[in-house]
Amino acid sequence: MSKIAVIGGGIIGVATAYELAKLGEEVILFEKNYFGSGSTFRCATGIRAQFTDEANIRLMKYSVERWEKLEEELNFDINFRQTGYLFLATSEDEVEAFKANIKLQNRFGVPTRLIDMDEAREIVPILNTEPFLAGAWNPKDGKANPFKTLFAYLFRAREMGIDAREHTEVIGFEREGNTITAVKFRHNGRIERVRVDAVLNAANAWAPLINEMAGLKRNLVPITAYKHQLVKTEPLEPGQAEPLVCPPSWNDAYIIQDGEDGGIICGAGIEHKAKSLNDVEPTYDFLRGVLSYAVKIAPPLRYAHIVRQWAGFYAKPPDSNPAIGKLLDNFYIAAGFSGHGFMMAPAVGQAMAELMTKGRSSVPLDWEWYDPYRFERGELRSSAFQIG
Amino acid sequence: MAGKKIVCRCNDVTVEEVEALIDSGITDIEELKRLLRIGMGPCQGRTCIPIVLGILARKTGRKQEDIPLPRARVPTRPVRVEVIVGGADE
Ligand SMILES: Cc1cc2nc3c(=O)[nH]c(=O)nc-3n(C[C@H](O)[C@H](O)[C@H](O)COP(=O)(O)OP(=O)(O)OC[C@H]3O[C@@H](n4cnc5c(N)ncnc54)[C@H](O)[C@@H]3O)c2cc1C
Ligand code: FES
Numbered sequence: 001m002s003k004i005a006v007i008g009g010g011i012i013g014v015a016t017a018y019e020l021a022k023l024g025e026e027v028i029l030f031e032k033n034y035f036g037s038g039s040t041f042r043c044a045t046g047i048r049a050q051f052t053d054e055a056n057i058r059l060m061k062y063s064v065e066r067w068e069k070l071e072e073e074l075n076f077d078i079n080f081r082q083t084g085y086l087f088l089a090t091s092e093d094e095v096e097a098f099k100a101n102i103k104l105q106n107r108f109g110v111p112t113r114l115i116d117m118d119e120a121r122e123i124v125p126i127l128n129t130e131p132f133l134a135g136a137w138n139p140k141d142g143k144a145n146p147f148k149t150l151f152a153y154l155f156r157a158r159e160m161g162i163d164a165r166e167h168t169e170v171i172g173f174e175r176e177g178n179t180i181t182a183v184k185f186r187h188n189g190r191i192e193r194v195r196v197d198a199v200l201n202a203a204n205a206w207a208p209l210i211n212e213m214a215g216l217k218r219n220l221v222p223i224t225a226y227k228h229q230l231v232k233t234e235p236l237e238p239g240q241a242e243p244l245v246c247p248p249s250w251n252d253a254y255i256i257q258d259g260e261d262g263g264i265i266c267g268a269g270i271e272h273k274a275k276s277l278n279d280v281e282p283t284y285d286f287l288r289g290v291l292s293y294a295v296k297i298a299p300p301l302r303y304a305h306i307v308r309q310w311a312g313f314y315a316k317p318p319d320s321n322p323a324i325g326k327l328l329d330n331f332y333i334a335a336g337f338s339g340h341g342f343m344m345a346p347a348v349g350q351a352m353a354e355l356m357t358k359g360r361s362s363v364p365l366d367w368e369w370y371d372p373y374r375f376e377r378g379e380l381r382s383s384a385f386q387i388g
Numbered sequence: 389m390a391g392k393k394i395v396c397r398c399n400d401v402t403v404e405e406v407e408a409l410i411d412s413g414i415t416d417i418e419e420l421k422r423l424l425r426i427g428m429g430p431c432q433g434r435t436c437i438p439i440v441l442g443i444l445a446r447k448t449g450r451k452q453e454d455i456p457l458p459r460a461r462v463p464t465r466p467v468r469v470e471v472i473v474g475g476a477d478e
Contacts (some may be wrong), residue, residue, distance in 0.1 A: 034416045041422060147422035151414075166416065234430055234466055259413045261399070261425070282462055301472070305466035307430050 001026050002197035004356060005183045006209055006316050007170045009033075011150050012334050012340050014164075015349030021160035028194060029162060030185055031306050032169035036150045039202055040342060042312025044230055044246045044265050046256060047343040048085045048141035049110045053103050054386040055369035056321070056340075057108050060348050062364050064140060066346035076152035079259045084243035085141035086115075086123060088132040088297075094249060098136045104195045105138070112138040118281040126240045126298040132247065143244070143259050146342055153349075168258075172213050173199070178329040180214060196278035198330040198356055205315035206277060207323075207335035214331055221323045221372050223336040225274040226314040229286045230268070231294075233304040235262040241298060244387075252387045253293030255301070264301060266294040267387070274313060282309040314338050320384040323372035324348060324365065325355075332356055333372050339386045395443075396436035398429020406440055410447045417444060421458050430466050433458070 004020055006013045009031025016028045031037070047067060049060040067080050089095045098114060105112045117129035117139045120341045123137070150230040158164055167187060174182040174193070184193045205225040212218040238257065241264055246254035252269035272283065287309055297300045317323060317336040322344070324334045334352050337344065347363050354361035369381055401424045407413040414420055416439070426440055427433025437458065445452040 034418045036422070037418065151419075151423060233469070259427075288472055290470050295469060295473055302470045303468065305430070305468050306463065306472070307427070307432070307466045308461040309463070310461055 002357075003028065003195065005030065005194070005196045005199045006202055007200065008038065008202035008204060008206070009035040009037070009164070009166060009205055010038045011146065011153075011202070011345040012337065013200070014150055014153045015345040016155065016202060016229055016334065016352045017162050018157040018160075018355030019349045020356070021162045023191055023353055025149040025353075025357060027157070027162040029157075029164040029185055030168050030170050030183070031164075031166045034166050035154060036147065038206070039312045039315060039337070039339045040146055040150055042230070042254060042310055043146050043342045044254070044267050045146060045258070045342070046085065046141075046387075047051050047080075047143055048087055048138065048244070049173060050087065050101070050105060050136065050138050050141060050385075051079050052104070053382055054104070054108065055366040055381075056384055057110060057323055058364045058366070059344060061108055063344055063347035064142075066350070067142070067144065070149070070152070070346060074152040074156050076148065076155065078149045078152050080142060080144040081259050082142040083259070084123065084137060084139040086243045086245045087136040088119060088245065088247040089136075090131055090247055090249045092133065095134045097226065098134065102136055110138060111140060112136055123243060124241050124245055124298070126300045127245065128297060129175070129297050131296070141244070143248075143256060145260060145278075146350065149342075158335065160208050170210065170213070173215075175215055180328065180331050199326075199332065200352060200356065201331070201333040201335060204335050204337060204341065205313040207315070207333060211327065211333070214328065217326060220327070220376060221333060222337060222375055223315050223317055223323075225277055226316055227274045227279060227291070228270040228314045228339065229270070229282055229309060229311040231266045231287055231290050231306050231309045232258070233264040233266070233301065234307050236264060236304060238262045245297060246387055247297065248387070249322055250293050250296070253290065253296055253297065254387055255294055263307065264294070264304065266290045267388075268293050271314065280313075282310040282311050311335070317375065318379040319382070320386045321381045322348075322370055323375075324352065324370035325372045327372055338384065340384065395439045396424070396429065397425045398431050398436070399425040401426050401433065403443065405444050407447065410444060415444065415448050417441070417458050420444070427458055432461065432464060440457060
């Protein structure tokens with residue numbers, strides 16, 4: 001048994017800690033704030049396998065299969081529901097692009113199909129079908145509650161004996177050659193250290209700072225923090241916009257009905273470069289912008305009240321694909337999840353835990369695709385299909 | 389239900405639920421908020437947050453003033469979408 005430090009109490013860190021515990025490892029998990037306080041508790045709850053490249057499609061196909069069994073495995077109601085994702089095309093060119101994507105997804109067993117607007121209207125009763133020509137519909141995509149999912153993982157991991165510490169900030173490492181030997185951290189103003197055998201950097205938007213603490217170049221994995229925002233309406237009768245509905249050509253605007261309280265979550269690709277890694281102040285231009293798209297997608301939303309708006313980070317590498325893999329002999333990274341880290345967590349957590357303990361994994365994760373050293377080699381991947 | 393003491397009227401959360409979660413080790417107000425959805429209703433916690441802070445202070449032996457309030461979200465009162473996006477022809 002080795003002692004593994006996981007840095008970052010977001011969904012990726014917590015899921016990996018759980019998977020490591022399952023493999024019998026001793027885990028110490030550090031979160032500088034409260035669990036989920038980074039991007040995870042700000043996310044839009046969506047889970048999809050509708051990507052446009054093989055690596056992300058295969059990873060998410062597997063991840064959705066894990067999601068399907070997660071509630072039972074963790075013995076906790078996480079409100080996972082397969083209510084689908086519906087992408088909408090506004091031009092013939094887009095319809096052709098949808099067809100090509102669907103073909104690729106079908107090749108890997110993702111059952112997406114092209115649908116007409118009558119069927120779309122049946123799926124989303126408040127949809128304005130007029131501007132759209134066709135939809136790409138995968139009924140197996142879905143959503144889950146990020147708060148409950150994170151705690152479901154955390155509670156199980158704690159039962160299995162992991163040492164999970166919040167309000168505890170990692171501030172440095174001791175390193176011998178290419179090996180990290182100890183982690184230094186601060187809690188309640190006191191500085192302590194713990195000897196470790198391996199470390200995972202799961203700090204997402206803050207990951208470059210952790211890399212720097214490990215003696216690597218801060219920009220080895222260049223992750224930019226983009227402020228991404230959401231607006232939510234008052235609770236509405238369930239069933240009106242259950243799938244995530246998104247016309248990509250309208251600035252990636254989307255709506256999705258919260259699986260629990262029925263409020264409609266509205267997002268769009270109106271991004272601001274964060275002023276600092278604490279800048280999560282919502283902005284009025286976003287509110288106006290996102291709502292003008294939302295009422296074009298679903299006109300009845302005009303009469304709903306909005307009750308809240310919040311912001312978080314899309315932690316984005318230049319190609320929007322995360323960096324997953326090994327950086328030093330015993331120092332690993334899984335960070336830079338852009339707009340799709342919540343949905344990937346079950347697959348990535350398992351893959352990471354297996355890599356760290358066995359040097360390989362049974363998860364269909366294309367290590368080369370996500371190689372954290374690709375940026376240094378100037379080798380970007382095709383941009384991951386991102387919403388918002 | 390008889391004898392059910394509600395702390396959050398927007399999301400129908402009881403005193404017992406709050407206490408049980410604190411007993412299970414969740415003592416961060418931001419985490420209590422998200423697991424129970426207190427403070428996430430249309431009133432934005434005007435009713436329930438002060439009560440939960442009281443329970444948390446009592447059960448953890450902390451002073452109420454030492455517990456940071458959860459982050460408030462705009463808008464502080466619900467606003468109709470059409471007020472923000474303007475007339476129907478826009
Ligand atoms: C508005 C919005 C909508 C989104 N919608 C979706 C969606 O629908 N579906 C989806 O899959 N994804 C979505 N995402 C993306 C998703 O939220 C993230 O990709 C995911 O949460 C990343 O998880 P993580 O664990 O990598 O990072 P985080 O949740 O950011 O966790 C990293 C943690 O590291 C901690 N940390 C940093 N430095 C230190 C240190 N020195 N010591 C200790 N701890 C430290 C931070 O406090 C933080 O909690 C959305 C994101 C946003 C902002
Ligand atoms: S009473 Fe709890 S949010 Fe309104």
